[in-house]
Amino acid sequence: MPNSPKFSGVGRSAVVPADGGAVKPGDARTVRDAIDILAGESDKRGFARLLPFLGPAFIACVAYIDPGNFATNIQAGSQFGYTLLWVVLGSNLMALLVQALSAKLGIATGLNLAEHCRNRFPRSVVWGMWGIMEIVAMATDLAEFLGAAIGFNLLFGMPLWLAAIVTAIATVLILGLEVRGFRHLEAVITALIGIIAVSYVLETWFSPPDWKQVAFHSVVPMFGGKESILLATGILGATVMPHVIFLHSALTQKRIAIKDPARMRRLFWFEVADVSIAMGLAGLVNMAMLIMAASAFFKSGLNHVATLEEAHRTLEPLLGRASSTVFAVSLLASGLSSASVGTMAGQVIMQGFLHRHIPIWLRRAVTIIPSVVVIAIGFDPTRALVLSQVVLSFGLPFALIPLVLFTRRKDIMGILVNHRITTALAVLSAAIIIALNVYLICCGT
Helix, strand or coil: CCCCCCEECCCCCCCEECCCCCCCHHHHHHHHHHHHHHCCCCCCCCHHHHHHHCCHHHHHHHHHHCHHHHHHHHHHHHHHCCCCHHHHHHHHHHHHHHHHHHHHHHHHHCCCHHHHHHHHCCHHHHHHHHHHHHHHHHHHHHHHHHHHHHHHHHHHCCCHHHHHHHHHHHHHHHHHHHHHCHHHHHHHHHHHHHHHHHHHHHHHHHCCCCHHHHHHHHHCCCCCCHHHHHHHHHHHHHHCCHHHHHHHHHHHHCCCCCCCHHHHHHHHHHHHHHHHHHHHHHHHHHHHHHHHHHHHHHCCCCCCCCCHHHHHHHHHHHHCHHHHHHHHHHHHHHHHHHHHHHHHHHHHHHHHHHCCCCCHHHHHHHHCHHHHHHHHHCCCHHHHHHHHHHHHHHHCHHHHHHHHHHHCCHHHHHHHCCCHHHHHHHHHHHHHHHHHHHHHHHHHC
16 A cells, blocks of 8 residues: 555565554565565465455556446447447556556555656646646546445435535545555455446346447447547546556555565566456456446437436336346445545645645545535536546546656666567557547547
8 A cells, every 4th residue: 555564574584664664464464475475485376376466456446447437338338339349448458558557666666656756857847747636636536426426326315415425434434444454455445346346247147238249349449420539538538547547556666565676577477467357357347337338228229328327217127126226336336446546546646746645534525525516516427427537538648658758767667667569558558548638629529
């Protein structure tokens, strides 16, 4: 976690934090097992050998299946069928690369992306980037809070304003688990991800898709008009998210601290496995969201299911009450988990850029304001979710470009410096994102 102690030592020696802080028993066992594996002194095999390294990417991947994804994917599926599946797949492939680079930066340097920006950019640039990332963080919170509030409303009939307050309290309680160690928080977040994944397995079972169309549109790029370009950019903004690029480097920077180059490289490949599993799961869930909307709504001629409430209400007569309940449960799990992760990212961004830290409850209280305003004025919550994802997409270059610049430098990364092909792919991803944004401004709005 961002404030986890840094560990020293190898082999089966006692795990001692380099900064002298207290180590939670569960965390100490995890780090000790990881160090033993990296040193070749562990008899663990199979999944047990991978388990100590799993966690950071699962926290990061929550941002890739947040309520903003629900909004953009459901609108895309109901309006254009399977047409934009290729955007979801491509976005998740880019996400896998980006999150691997972010994790690598933290492992190689012991600093997160925001700290590198503060150390290497002019002060005016640092303040500007911090301001942009705070706007991005507010857009993120808007999507996550509204999603969780809608989930509470659909399941329990709560007014949206009350549901937003309950969401704020619930996220602070979830984040409070961090005082017991990073493993407890990782376990809760992973459990919530599991609820979302199981929910969409069930939704796919309730409404079987046309798998030939799924396969075709997953690999053949096409659009369906200007509105589809807006949704494609929203999908991109809801998938590759700037705040979680900053967060992932913080999740790995002190979790397992290794100085030996060979073991550091081994640690990175374990982290690649973590990223591949987590992002692969997030990608499948994202595709399942769009597939469900296409097979349930578009196929039935319901091309204007534009809100999450409409999706919930329409699923019941189409697929039965169980389907609509499963949808609401998955939305609530997504909102609570992503709101918690969004708060963590906001803390990392402020600490990294400004070297300032504010209490979590205060950040939670401040960032809930846009959601409360949207609810109070009666603005369509789902439309707000989609537009918030477009804001995130505009913020992506300010996270991606520094990430590529730093990870390509051997003086910063050492043994984990990017291969030229890796850098080329990262540059291509950033170029595609920027080009989509420019096209959206010129032609899509």
